[in-house]
Amino acid sequence: MYERFKRRSDTVNKNRLIDWPTFIGALLLLLLVTVPLMIFPEKGEEFVLAANDYITTNFGVIYLLVGLGVFFFLLVVAFSKNGWVKLGDKDEKPEFGNFSWAAMLFCAGIGSSILYWGTIEWAFYYQGPPFGIEAGTQEAIQWAATYGIFHWGPIAWAIYTLPALPMAYFYYVRKKPVLKVSEACRPLIGRAADGIFGKLIDVLFMFGLLGGAGTTLALGTPMIAQGIHSLTGLPVNMVLKTVILLLCTVIFAISSYTGLRKGIKYLSDLNLWLAIFLLAFVLIFGPTLFILETTTNSIGLLLDNFFHMSTWTEPFQNIGPFEQTGFPETWTVFYWAWWLVYAPFVGLFVAKISRGRTIRQMVLGTMIYGTLGCILFFGIMGNYGLHLQLTGEFDVINVLNEQGAPRAIISIVEQLPWSGLMLFVFTVLAIIFLATTFDSSSYILASVVQKEVDDEPIRWNRMFWAFGLSFLPLILMYIGGLSTLQTASIVGGFPLLIILTMLGWSFMRASNGDIRASENYKPKTINLDPKRIRERLRRKRKNENK
Ligand code: NM2
Numbered sequence: 001m002y003e004r005f006k007r008r009s010d011t012v013n014k015n016r017l018i019d020w021p022t023f024i025g026a027l028l029l030l031l032l033v034t035v036p037l038m039i040f041p042e043k044g045e046e047f048v049l050a051a052n053d054y055i056t057t058n059f060g061v062i063y064l065l066v067g068l069g070v071f072f073f074l075l076v077v078a079f080s081k082n083g084w085v086k087l088g089d090k091d092e093k094p095e096f097g098n099f100s101w102a103a104m105l106f107c108a109g110i111g112s113s114i115l116y117w118g119t120i121e122w123a124f125y126y127q128g129p130p131f132g133i134e135a136g137t138q139e140a141i142q143w144a145a146t147y148g149i150f151h152w153g154p155i156a157w158a159i160y161t162l163p164a165l166p167m168a169y170f171y172y173v174r175k176k177p178v179l180k181v182s183e184a185c186r187p188l189i190g191r192a193a194d195g196i197f198g199k200l201i202d203v204l205f206m207f208g209l210l211g212g213a214g215t216t217l218a219l220g221t222p223m224i225a226q227g228i229h230s231l232t233g234l235p236v237n238m239v240l241k242t243v244i245l246l247l248c249t250v251i252f253a254i255s256s257y258t259g260l261r262k263g264i265k266y267l268s269d270l271n272l273w274l275a276i277f278l279l280a281f282v283l284i285f286g287p288t289l290f291i292l293e294t295t296t297n298s299i300g301l302l303l304d305n306f307f308h309m310s311t312w313t314e315p316f317q318n319i320g321p322f323e324q325t326g327f328p329e330t331w332t333v334f335y336w337a338w339w340l341v342y343a344p345f346v347g348l349f350v351a352k353i354s355r356g357r358t359i360r361q362m363v364l365g366t367m368i369y370g371t372l373g374c375i376l377f378f379g380i381m382g383n384y385g386l387h388l389q390l391t392g393e394f395d396v397i398n399v400l401n402e403q404g405a406p407r408a409i410i411s412i413v414e415q416l417p418w419s420g421l422m423l424f425v426f427t428v429l430a431i432i433f434l435a436t437t438f439d440s441s442s443y444i445l446a447s448v449v450q451k452e453v454d455d456e457p458i459r460w461n462r463m464f465w466a467f468g469l470s471f472l473p474l475i476l477m478y479i480g481g482l483s484t485l486q487t488a489s490i491v492g493g494f495p496l497l498i499i500l501t502m503l504g505w506s507f508m509r510a511s512n513g514d515i516r517a518s519e520n521y522k523p524k525t526i527n528l529d530p531k532r533i534r535e536r537l538r539r540k541r542k543n544e545n546k
Contacts, residue, residue, distance in 0.1 A: 103272040
């Protein structure tokens with residue numbers, strides 16, 4: 001009896017931890033956006049597309065500048081005194097080993113989209129190259145193999161890493177048991193973090209993430225469906241897509257339910273091993289030399305042109321004889337916006353798993369492991385497809401243009417030796433990649449709607465957001481509004497540009513202040529005394545004359 005009573009009162013006590021205004025605010029905002037889209041899909045789509053056009057055209061340059069700025073900022077943080085600060089107590093060892101840490105961070109931040117774009121992105125650039133280069137030329141092909149790596153490279157990972165700084169700092173150094181974006185802005189906005197402004201920041205972040213996850217599902221589900229169709233012959237229809245979505249949801253719900261140290265960790269490790277197997281197989285049994293050469297060449301091209309690519313705005317578009325390709329808006333700006341809506345979530349997650357590391361280890365680890373992982377996917381999967389195209393073994397571009405990207409991706413995998421097995425591995429990997437992104441997002445969404453997160457967010461709360469994450473895309477998939485939601489999330493993520501800047505600023509303010517106040521702080525400036533210098537020189541001359 002007492003036990004039952006105690007359990008009930010524990011639950012009631014735990015429920016007090018829920019931050020209801022944020023919880024309900026996020027739900028309301030979502031309904032506010034999705035219900036009109038359900039009732040007026042066409043008008044809604046028109047409006048969202050126009051808003052997207054307006055933002056990417058007029059503010060595209062800001063996205064590019066923020067991307068580059070964040071990259072430099074993180075390098076400065078990593079190599080300055082701020083980077084040496086330990087996230088945790090003095091003698092604390094990292095909570096997770098390097099492999100699991102890298103696996104978790106990669107699998108949280110990267111979903112099935114890497115299998116999608118990693119395999120096919122080159123084909124889009126092949127046909128629509130950047131910098132006004134003619135399509136199909138050797139130069140265009142080199143860029144086709146390179147641009148994907150840039151869009152999934154150091155700047156993209158820097159956007160992911162920045163929010164982790166203040167969040168990890170407040171959680172493990174200042175020991176505030178709150179995992180929220182608003183909390184990380186506190187040094188800048190003060191008490192407003194507890195008020196309506198703070199709630200708005202959290203709700204906006206949640207809205208962006210739910211929409212960004214919608215984009216992931218919109219890309220991942222048809223690709224998995226194509227894989228299952230090729231494996232089993234089942235027709236690709238709504239029923240199959242719904243079953244896939246539900247299956248993924250069940251997997252990531254279980255993973256999220258069992259928590260960080262069990263489900264999320266094991267699924268991430270499995271994810272990484274399977275990915276290593278796929279990549280090694282394609283590298284060994286595919287055109288190994290071509291893959292190595294093209295990837296190496298792409299890395300060089302990228303390093304040579306890093307600044308050009310990160311600042312290319314296509315400035316003379318539509319002026320005089322110059323035609324607009326829209327490349328920067330369609331690709332780079334879209335990508336930065338997509339990484340941005342995921343960034344606070346990945347930041348919160350990276351922060352949570354980084355106990356016992358220094359800030360410098362966290363920052364460089366995320367940027368380096370993340371970029372390397374993406375290079376592997378784009379270099380191996382992408383160049384395998386490119387090789388099929390160039391040798392004429394398989395006309396990827398034709399399938400892409402005639403039957404769409406999911407079919408083209410699966411057809412590329414079907415060209416591998418032991419195609420049945422490899423298709424199976426690819427499809428399972430896509431499902432797990434999806435699940436590992438969604439288990440950590442539901443974990444983080446649950447943390448944000450709690451006033452405090454003791455060790456892990458409350459279980460029913462984690463479950464609620466796990467199902468919430470796929471419920472909305474599911475409905476939108478039926479009425480055909482999913483692509484509108486994607487665009488809406490990119491538009492909705494616009495305020496995150498400001499929030500990101502606030503997060504960086506807030507970290508610097510807090511950490512600089514704390515470092516200065518700490519006992520073993522030594523100021524870096526040396527004030528030289530001219531009198532003493534003159535004295536020293538005089539003595540030296542005297543000695544020499546002797
Ligand atoms: N990013 C990395 O769909 C996914 O793979 C999740 C996508 C932002 C482009 C993240």
